[in-house]
Amino acid sequence: MQLTEIRTAGFGGQGVILSAMIIGKAASIYEDRHATLTQSFGPEARGGASSAQVVLSDRPIAYPYVTAPDVLIVMSQEAYTRFAPELKDNGILIVEEDLVRISQLKPTVRVYGVPATRLAEELGRRMVLNVVMVGFFAAVTGLVSPDALRRAVVDSVPPATRDLNLRAFDKGYEYGLAKVSTPVEETEQASMELE
Amino acid sequence: MSALLEVTNPEVTNPVEPFLRMERIPHIWCPGCGIGTTVNCFTRALIESKVDLDRVAIVSGIGCSGRVAGYLRLDSFHTTHGRAIPFATGLKLANPSLNVVVYSGDGDLFAIGGNHLIHAARRNLDIKVICINNLIYAMTGGQTAPTTPGEAITTTAPYGCYEPAFNLCALADSAGASYVARWTTYHVRQLTKSMSEVMRKRGFCFIEIISPCPTLYQRRNKMGDGLDTMKYYKQKSKVRHGAPTSELAITKDGEIVVGKFVDRDRPDYLELMRSRLSEQLGDRYVETENLVCS
Amino acid sequence: MQADPRGVLTGVHFIDGDHACCEGALAAGARFAAGYPITPSTEVVERFAARIPTVGGTFIQMEDELAASIAILGAVWGGAKAFTVTSGPGFSLMMEHIGFAAMTETPCVFVNVQRGGPSTGLPTLPAQADMMQARWGSHGDYEIIALSPNSPQECFDLTIKAFNLAEQYRTPVMFMMDECVGHMTEKVVIPRPEDIEIYPRRLTRKPPSEYKPYEPAEDLVPEMAHAGNGYRFHVTGLTHDERGYPAMNAATQDRLVRRLKEKIRAAEDRLTFVDEDGVEDAQVIVVSYGITSRVAERAIEMARQKGVKTGRCRLIGIWPFPEKRIRALAQRARAFVVPEINLGQIAREVERAAGGHARTISVTHAGGGVHRPEDIFEAIMEAAR
Numbered sequence: 001m002q003l004t005e006i007r008t009a010g011f012g013g014q015g016v017i018l019s020a021m022i023i024g025k026a027a028s029i030y031e032d033r034h035a036t037l038t039q040s041f042g043p044e045a046r047g048g049a050s051s052a053q054v055v056l057s058d059r060p061i062a063y064p065y066v067t068a069p070d071v072l073i074v075m076s077q078e079a080y081t082r083f084a085p086e087l088k089d090n091g092i093l094i095v096e097e098d099l100v101r102i103s104q105l106k107p108t109v110r111v112y113g114v115p116a117t118r119l120a121e122e123l124g125r126r127m128v129l130n131v132v133m134v135g136f137f138a139a140v141t142g143l144v145s146p147d148a149l150r151r152a153v154v155d156s157v158p159p160a161t162r163d164l165n166l167r168a169f170d171k172g173y174e175y176g177l178a179k180v181s182t183p184v185e186e187t188e189q190a191s192m193e194l195e
Numbered sequence: 196m197s198a199l200l201e202v203t204n205p206e207v208t209n210p211v212e213p214f215l216r217m218e219r220i221p222h223i224w225c226p227g228c229g230i231g232t233t234v235n236c237f238t239r240a241l242i243e244s245k246v247d248l249d250r251v252a253i254v255s256g257i258g259c260s261g262r263v264a265g266y267l268r269l270d271s272f273h274t275t276h277g278r279a280i281p282f283a284t285g286l287k288l289a290n291p292s293l294n295v296v297v298y299s300g301d302g303d304l305f306a307i308g309g310n311h312l313i314h315a316a317r318r319n320l321d322i323k324v325i326c327i328n329n330l331i332y333a334m335t336g337g338q339t340a341p342t343t344p345g346e347a348i349t350t351t352a353p354y355g356c357y358e359p360a361f362n363l364c365a366l367a368d369s370a371g372a373s374y375v376a377r378w379t380t381y382h383v384r385q386l387t388k389s390m391s392e393v394m395r396k397r398g399f400c401f402i403e404i405i406s407p408c409p410t411l412y413q414r415r416n417k418m419g420d421g422l423d424t425m426k427y428y429k430q431k432s433k434v435r436h437g438a439p440t441s442e443l444a445i446t447k448d449g450e451i452v453v454g455k456f457v458d459r460d461r462p463d464y465l466e467l468m469r470s471r472l473s474e475q476l477g478d479r480y481v482e483t484e485n486l487v488c489s
Numbered sequence: 490m491q492a493d494p495r496g497v498l499t500g501v502h503f504i505d506g507d508h509a510c511c512e513g514a515l516a517a518g519a520r521f522a523a524g525y526p527i528t529p530s531t532e533v534v535e536r537f538a539a540r541i542p543t544v545g546g547t548f549i550q551m552e553d554e555l556a557a558s559i560a561i562l563g564a565v566w567g568g569a570k571a572f573t574v575t576s577g578p579g580f581s582l583m584m585e586h587i588g589f590a591a592m593t594e595t596p597c598v599f600v601n602v603q604r605g606g607p608s609t610g611l612p613t614l615p616a617q618a619d620m621m622q623a624r625w626g627s628h629g630d631y632e633i634i635a636l637s638p639n640s641p642q643e644c645f646d647l648t649i650k651a652f653n654l655a656e657q658y659r660t661p662v663m664f665m666m667d668e669c670v671g672h673m674t675e676k677v678v679i680p681r682p683e684d685i686e687i688y689p690r691r692l693t694r695k696p697p698s699e700y701k702p703y704e705p706a707e708d709l710v711p712e713m714a715h716a717g718n719g720y721r722f723h724v725t726g727l728t729h730d731e732r733g734y735p736a737m738n739a740a741t742q743d744r745l746v747r748r749l750k751e752k753i754r755a756a757e758d759r760l761t762f763v764d765e766d767g768v769e770d771a772q773v774i775v776v777s778y779g780i781t782s783r784v785a786e787r788a789i790e791m792a793r794q795k796g797v798k799t800g801r802c803r804l805i806g807i808w809p810f811p812e813k814r815i816r817a818l819a820q821r822a823r824a825f826v827v828p829e830i831n832l833g834q835i836a837r838e839v840e841r842a843a844g845g846h847a848r849t850i851s852v853t854h855a856g857g858g859v860h861r862p863e864d865i866f867e868a869i870m871e872a873a874r
Contacts, residue, residue, distance in 0.1 A: 024675075029503055037505075037673070037674035037675070038674075039672060039674075063787040064669075
């Protein structure tokens, strides 16, 4: 596998960093590949914009930063506006579709929307939306195996919330599987509607 | 004649000698200085309290009083200016079986090191702090200290000090010290008793010793020599055990209240740490006697 | 000797550099830490505070960095292995006790997760601008050991090395991280305790009557005693003789200060830690350290693709500066390119060591981010011309 660059972004409190942490941990520990997670710290990390970057590779990673992400996972409008222009031409954009309005996007970018907050609320806890996003990411990109990700979820959340988080992961994953199995035209249609 | 014989008899030594690094004597202190008197009291307190001398460590900061560590035949640490207490903090926490004594001056402990003192008292760290208060910076030549009383002349207050001074006992008390006493170098028996008491007491203990600096404070303020100062202490001091520490301020010519003001029991830092951690962590808590590496 | 298993979290972890540094300290046997909160280093002691009660040891949050930096020295003389962690402004406050530790030959580790300065500067953003402060920050003449990791794995491995070197040479060791490495998360493999080598404290075996606390052994390092064991020794920051007693004269000063310098300087070969690649036939050698070495790696790749023979000499040990190694490389390469997140601190050392045999191009960055690989690449291309 080539170097894959992933950015997760949203606002503070959405668990943006944790979602990236789960992806990185799954790849590096449970798939024995290499992953480097970096994050923007600072006053803005409390409540304002929050973002994390994960680089995945089969070989040791020297340069650890994302320059043009292959995958961008966004959970807020502000994050979309700020980071969408960075996306690779043929990159993948994953959005929380109730929170993000898509505009001025490169036409070659593939867009996948998921109502992660609503799905999380159906499970009773809005805060697991980030793990719904990770499940959805697993299904639509296939970059990291759902098995490894599930193990990383178990490893990364408080023991009392393990089951809830696994259900959140599965919910996002299944939603994603359904999405990718639908004909392409419909997906494009969906993304058109988003605009 | 017989008295003279006794003095010159090599078999008869000063009882303080075994506690001193005699190879470092003569010491640097001036004639009439009170520091030597306090060291004398301290060694007697070591005898009286029957503590294991191999387990007594003495920590000093910088200044005339800071030199005490170097003369005592104990594990001794002459640290940086103002930092004797945080050094002692690490020493004590690494090996709680040590009886850690901080021996330093008013400038070292209350100006540059003031923050450390109040925090060690707040934590009720089990160390004994002996503060020689000569009301001045002596080692550097007689500058204003945070203890210099109003109107006293110093090299940096040539027209008389106009800053209010700290009341050391009140500060130690309000920060949480378990034991607070003050004596002058005139009160050698009482001072020895206090020192002996704190060697056996757990928690943050503070003893202030009002002590002359004939060379710089007394001379510049026309208060005579060492002997005159003893007379002055005798005349001005008043024993008031249990006096509220707020009433202990020192003025240039006023009364010097002495005595034991605070003697209370409250859990020390290590007790607090251990009880909280074992309560929270249960069997997972690994309590250690000391942190000594091999 | 081998590591005490209680402190070793054997396994594969996905943790950041700050956390890995803490695990390294625990594995190295550190059982005492004192700290004062300061971004971006606080995570190290936060983890220590959480972990140490289940390992057996003490963390204390002191009232300031002056206190933290001398509390650890007290703990060392009380018998513990100890360290403190800070960043720029706190590092400035600790200088007094780095000097005291050097003078009293107290083995200990100071971790500095570097951020932008001077003064409060950039609390949350990276820099590598304390490299000279690490070397010269306290007053007087002394030599120091400083290491610089470039990954969480190295934060673990090299923290152990830092403790080992501190014990071997009886000196404070500066562990010079940067915000990027501190906050970067990667896989960290922690070996089994029996596979971790620990340099034991050089405790004297002499009886108290024969022991002189500052009598140097053959390698110029004296043996140590702990308080409470009947040695009744004296430690002072004043110039002292072999007995540890103050002796304030030029002759004692000369003997002591030269020995403090020489015990480390004489070990330069053993204290040269570099990671090299392609230097044998390189036209240009990139000398870098910490996060910048990883940014430089991309520039090196770019230059090689353009046909420029580019070597890498990554400094893992910064101080003592690997002068001999740089001098040797200067005989082969045409130029050194030295990127660093400061205005040219180590570049000057490289230039000095190169002694005119190779050109040195400093690629500076004032802090707050990392270089663009292109900037380093352009410097390489210029050097090759």
